[in-house]
Amino acid sequence: MSRFVRFEQFGGPEVLSVVNVEPPRPGPGQVRVQVRVAGLNPVDHKIFAGGPTAEKHGARLPSGVGNDFSGIVDQVGEGVTSLRPGDAVFGGARHRAQADFVVVDADRVLRKPERLTIEQAGALDISGRAAWATVQAVRVAADDTVLVSAAAGGVGLLACQLALATGATVIGTASLRNHDFLRSIGVVPVEYGEGLAERVRDASRGRVTAVLDYNGAETIDAGLALGVHGSRINTIVARGHASEHGIGGVGGQAASLDNLLELAELIAGGSIVLPIDSVFPIQRVAEAYTRLSLGHTRGKSILVTE
Ligand SMILES: NC(=O)c1ccc[n+]([C@@H]2O[C@H](COP(=O)([O-])OP(=O)(O)OC[C@H]3O[C@@H](n4cnc5c(N)ncnc54)[C@H](OP(=O)(O)O)[C@@H]3O)[C@@H](O)[C@H]2O)c1
Numbered sequence: 001m002s003r004f005v006r007f008e009q010f011g012g013p014e015v016l017s018v019v020n021v022e023p024p025r026p027g028p029g030q031v032r033v034q035v036r037v038a039g040l041n042p043v044d045h046k047i048f049a050g051g052p053t054a055e056k057h058g059a060r061l062p063s064g065v066g067n068d069f070s071g072i073v074d075q076v077g078e079g080v081t082s083l084r085p086g087d088a089v090f091g092g093a094r095h096r097a098q099a100d101f102v103v104v105d106a107d108r109v110l111r112k113p114e115r116l117t118i119e120q121a122g123a124l125d126i127s128g129r130a131a132w133a134t135v136q137a138v139r140v141a142a143d144d145t146v147l148v149s150a151a152a153g154g155v156g157l158l159a160c161q162l163a164l165a166t167g168a169t170v171i172g173t174a175s176l177r178n179h180d181f182l183r184s185i186g187v188v189p190v191e192y193g194e195g196l197a198e199r200v201r202d203a204s205r206g207r208v209t210a211v212l213d214y215n216g217a218e219t220i221d222a223g224l225a226l227g228v229h230g231s232r233i234n235t236i237v238a239r240g241h242a243s244e245h246g247i248g249g250v251g252g253q254a255a256s257l258d259n260l261l262e263l264a265e266l267i268a269g270g271s272i273v274l275p276i277d278s279v280f281p282i283q284r285v286a287e288a289y290t291r292l293s294l295g296h297t298r299g300k301s302i303l304v305t306e
Contacts, residue, residue, distance in 0.1 A: 002021050012045075034100065131263070
């Protein structure tokens with residue numbers, strides 16, 4: 001049997017349960033992966049909460065949970081030559097990744113770079129794509145000073161480091177407890193909240209040229225107040241607010257599997273760090289989402305199946 005995280009009604013983390021189901025079997029062109037790690041993302045709890053995000057992502061009751069996973073291929077379907085049982089892979093499988101086994105199209109999973117940990121690999125799909133796509137969207141370059149919100153979170157942390165890799169200066173918003181950590185990777189930290197624009201003005205000596213928003217309107221307003229042009233601002237959170245100002249709303253869908261692999265290799269090589277904030281056994285999935293929903297994760301939170 002396969003443990004499978006499921007909800008039968010929309011609501012908070014308390015609606016999640018772990019049930020035993022028949023393990024899925026791969027069809028032609030598919031592989032079955034024995035999941036080792038399943039990452040958590042805020043979008044998962046927006047989906048199981050119901051409402052517009054659930055609708056947008058086609059959630060139907062009863063539903064499985066999650067997207068990000070890593071693990072070991074244990075069965076291959078007819079016609080699959082690119083992967084074999086025993087290969088370590090990672091990727092995304094919306095509404096079904098949080099399980100002992102997941103079936104995915106063979107051409108939609110990536111081989112795990114050897115030095116990428118299985119924990120990092122299982123937490124990368126959504127955050128990695130979003131970070132990559134958004135840094136590209138505002139065309140960050142060496143002469144930029146970029147304001148990044150939620151800089152220590154799953155997406156922000158990766159985006160900060162991709163921006164730094166271009167040679168740009170990066171100012172990141174975070175609570176005080178994350179400031180030393182952000183400094184250690186080369187980000188200039190500022191506290192979010194009232195007075196943000198003034199603090200960013202001081203930290204940047206008045207010159208901010210781009211904004212990557214992963215938290216909401218406050219950062220966009222600060223960017224606009226500091227004279228950043230709408231075309232150099234992207235948000236993945238406050239899309240309604242964005243359209244009022246002609247600001248970009250590019251999200252993770254704009255990044256390809258090749259982009260994700262390139263990012264995975266940067267992490268494997270040590271030039272980008274991706275800390276794992278918390279690790280929960282799959283049985284404690286509700287607790288894991290309760291923690292994630294507090295909104296103060298540094299890096300990523302994951303479920304493990306062993
Ligand atoms: N459209 C897409 O493609 C896409 C893809 C991925 C994510 N998203 C969305 O993007 C958002 C961020 O995702 P994520 O995975 O990075 O989330 P996350 O990891 O849960 O973000 C946690 C971070 O948010 C920071 N934070 C909390 N309150 C804040 C505030 N008021 N201002 C600034 N930062 C604050 C925290 O910093 P402190 O601990 O220092 O307080 C923490 O480091 C979510 O809404 C998610 O749904 C969209």
